[in-house]
Amino acid sequence: MSPWRFVVGFGVVSLLADIVYEGARAVTGPYLASLGASAVLVGVITGAGEAFALAGRLVSGPLTDRTRAYWPLAFGGYTLTVASVPLLGFATGLWSAGVLVIAERAGKAVRSPAKDVLLSHAAGAVGRGRGFAMHEALDQIGALAGPLVVAGILLLSAGDYRPAFFALAIPGVAVLVVLVRLWARVPNPAAYELTVPLTEIGTVPTRLPSQFWTYLAFAAATTTGFAGFGLLAFHLATRELVPVAVVPVVYAAAMVVDALAALLTGWCYDRIGARILLVVPLLSALIPPLAFQDNAIPAVIGALLWGAVLGVQESTLRATVADLVPARRRGTAYGVFAAGAGLAAFAGSALLGLLYARSLTAVVSVTAAVQLIALLVFATSRLRLGTSSRRV
Structure with missing residues (x-):
């Protein structure tokens, strides 16, 4: 697979994943409120989710470097995200919904460092600026489409959140299918970066520059x-x-x-x-x-x-x-x-x-x-x- 096709493929993964979690995040506040959450509790739950998404990378980042299990970590993180959102449709209480909201954000923390490393290899072969830009452009298509899809389903279902969450399982499954295909086609994206100084082969810096x-x-x-x-x-x-x-x-x-x-x-x-x-x-x-x-x-x-x-x-x-x-x-x-x-x-x-x-x-x-x-x-x-x- 050419590096450009890999970049676009990963962009499609992000596009589909954004439909799932941006669609859900667009209605997280009112959904929690419908289960009895106060404004303060909505802030606490969503704030905790963002804290997991950010601080969790301080753990998943070094873990990515130590294990070099880029694909398993990316797959695990995406799986956690795309599974948590449809399960919101089964939530029967505020606390179970809150746990799933936080779990969705935790999935982002797990996958993000590994995903960025995988993307950086292919982008290095086509121009990192253009590679990351193409990925972001595709990502934003999903960020735009997700809330619109959820809004349309809510309109058709008279405000019932469950059909919207269940429907997001479809792009969620597609995320994993495309990701597995990329994994099978390019098990080692580091091969895209061919210009490796011989003095650096086998060395692992102990500190960031x-x-x-x-x-x-x-x-x-x-x-x-x-x-x-x-x-x-x-x-x-x-x-x-x-x-x-x-x-x-x-x-x-x-x-x-x-x-x-x-x-x-x-x-x-x-x-x-x-x-x-x-x-x-x-x-x-x-x-x-x-x-x-x-x-x-x-x-x-x-x-x-x-x-x-x-x-x-x-x-x-x-x-x-x-x-x-x-x-x-x-x-x-x-x-x-x-x-x-x-x-x-x-x-x-x-x-x-x-x-x-x-x-x-x-x-x-x-x-x-x-x-x-x-x-x-x-x-x-x-x-x-x-x-x-x-x-x-």
């Missing part, structure tokens, strides 16, 4: 100053800039921009290197002064810029990790990177939400200051970022 930690500092800084869509949607709705029913449409449009931005920056990354990542802090700093205006047009433009930044974060930021870290430590690197950047995003969302309640000027000022810090971190290390050899 210093370049990686500098890069993580940049990624954490820029995600700390990145406003989440929840806050943007809150502003659109509470200020009555657009009807509430239009907010999901704005989100869907942002997902389209996400995919386009991933493809464009991935192409640029393969030609000019990590300098293209300068767009992340620059665009992130522009989001609040646009998105939090009391005018629908600039607010929607700000939301679309949010989608563009998210597309770069989910593709090119991840591609760069593979160029900074030898393959035998990439599982650990991806686990640490996801946890570090994810926790920074969580802290940043909480901070910006607090500032939003006090002063929009403070939101704009703090975001600009944090993104300036990210630019300074990048400037002091840009000659090294993205210039390491692609090593196995």
